[in-house]
Amino acid sequence: MLDLAVEYGHLLLVGLGRSIAIAVLSFLLGFAISAALSFARFLGPGPVRSVAEAYIAFFRGTPLLVQILMLFFGLPSLGVRLDAFTAATLAIGLNSGAYQAEIVRSTAKSVDEEQLLVARSLGLSEAQVLRHVVLPQALRNAIPALTNEYVMLLKESALASVIGVMELTRVGEYMTAATFRAFQAYMLVALIYLAVSYAFMRSSKSLERLLAIPGFERWSR
């Protein structure tokens, strides 16, 4: 396996770089979408709320692979042509937005009712309650789940290989085709995913500790 790593080292690095790029970009896109969805859900008038709920239901209720295929093969028929990398990143980001919105919702519910009552009684608007009271706590509590989401995205970025993006999994396919050593090639790819995920999960623990509210540190150990 080591000889594969040496021989294809450069290609593996490029593939890994692309996988990470998909994960990072789609995570950020998803985060922005989840913020918009959360505001729509918590503050929007009825119809806006329904649109947000429909969005979330659609992206959670259909396969990510189908969503990627729709964007890559379906959009050109509407006159929009995206390259494979953009289509994959966009699809994964749109999908992640729905999941991240669900994460924020579940942690927002953990903010206790009395704080909301007091905030309103002080004269804060619903938007101010969300911005100053709910979100600062909800986002901190969301760090473990968001970390998990990021790791999920890193792994889901493998689906981009289906539409030909030369990311880590696609490099594995390439190595297999060239050497016929499928098990070693994919094991090598798997270990690289593992190393990156593990390093990320470890570093997020430090982030949790850094952002912990005094008195709540025990939750982040």
Added chain:
Amino acid sequence: MSLLSLEGVKAAYDGVEVLHGITLSLEPSERLVIMGPSGSGKSTLLKVIPRLIEPSGGRILFDGLEITAIRDERLLRRVRSRIGYLPQHYGLFPHMTVLGNVAFPLKVVRGLPRREAEERARRYLALFGVDGLADRYPTQLSGGQRQRVALARALAMEPELLLLDEPTSALDPESRLDVLEALFEVARMGKSMIIVTHELDFALEAADRLAFMEAGRVVAVGGPGEVLDSNPRIREFAERMAGAVGSASRS
């Protein structure tokens, strides 16, 4: 003119009525104590006044303004900011320091510049002897300290009316005495307040009137001594509650 008057105020949770037409009024600088068994609607009554819960019937007038008729969100918020409300478990924001908790609404709602807001916040914290804790976070405080910070936060907004929901009942005996002392201090300031409490000493010494609630209705109201003297049943209840508090403070 009364500072606050409630006319036949009703409230319901999921269609079940819990307040059956409350009529009460409060004069400026008056202190009203509300007592009653749990489930009698005391907390709901407090929440309904600034419309933290929407009343299902009746009228509420505050300083000549019909709160129940307000449709404009911004006007409602302005009225709410003139009425201080303290829930039983303080409702402090755990992600803000003690100073932040008190100064934050002054900045965001009152629009005070940071320095002025913090200066005022410190002044009110000092009033209740918790200014030394300004940089701590709520989870690092005892219950009594938290309640005094919450009091400082409500008072720093300089509300014309203060609503307090059992401010001492969740506290250990020592904290209870600290908070009780703080409440007497607020009473000496001449602040108008409605306080749900079973502290008999406070009712008898600091309150102008006592209202007794039962099953969503006010069944007796008047001078604290007079209500207790004329209703043996209420006196017995009040003493039993006071006894429970007293025994807790001995333990």
